[in-house]
Amino acid sequence: MAKEMNNRQAYYNYYIEDKYVAGIVLLGTEVKSIREGKVSFNDSFCLFDKGELWVRALYIAEYKMGTTNNHIAVHDRKLLLTARELKRLEAKMKEKGYTIIPLRVFMNEKNLVKVEIGLGRGKKTHDKRETIKKRDTERELKAYIK
Known part of the structure; x- marks a missing residue:
């Protein structure tokens, strides 16, 4: 089973106010790469283009076992949300001051790839x-309690 990939940097750089779970349009080799955990969120963000979220x-x-039909590593991917959410x-x-950031990529119980996005x-x-001070004090308390 694939592991969940989190965007830890997003929580450091943004206050996340709302979260949404969106589907994502992918190619077959992209899904296989995600199952292996080969995803990086470096500087990724979401934007609107003609009423669609990308x-x-x-x-x-x-994908290392891919053929000539392998996907391009970095390109725009469409996110699937309801019209009301969009x-x-x-x-x-x-x-x-608001931006939309991908927070995590995971596979749901039906083995579909989903992206959790946050309005930050x-x-x-x-x-x-x-944030750093708070994290350090929590870490020290956990170490002290153990």
Whole structure:
């Protein structure tokens, strides 16, 4: 079974206000690569184009057993959401400071690849320091309790 891939950097750089689970349009070799856990979220983000939501810069490594029909590692991939969710997200994106970030890629119980996306507001530098302090104190408490 495939492991779940998380975007830890997103929680560090953004306050996540809403989360949505979206389907993603993939090729066969991309699904095989995701099952092997070959996904990287570096600088990936979501954007709207003609009323559709796309994820950009999501790296899915080429499948090592693929043939000449292997996929391109980095290209725009369409996300599948309901019309109501798309309208809600597009309205929020027009407000200043909001962005949509992929948070994790996973396979559901039907073995379909899903992407959890989050509506986030960027953190300032001092907010990031607070996040680091909070994480360090929690880590120390866990070590002290054990």
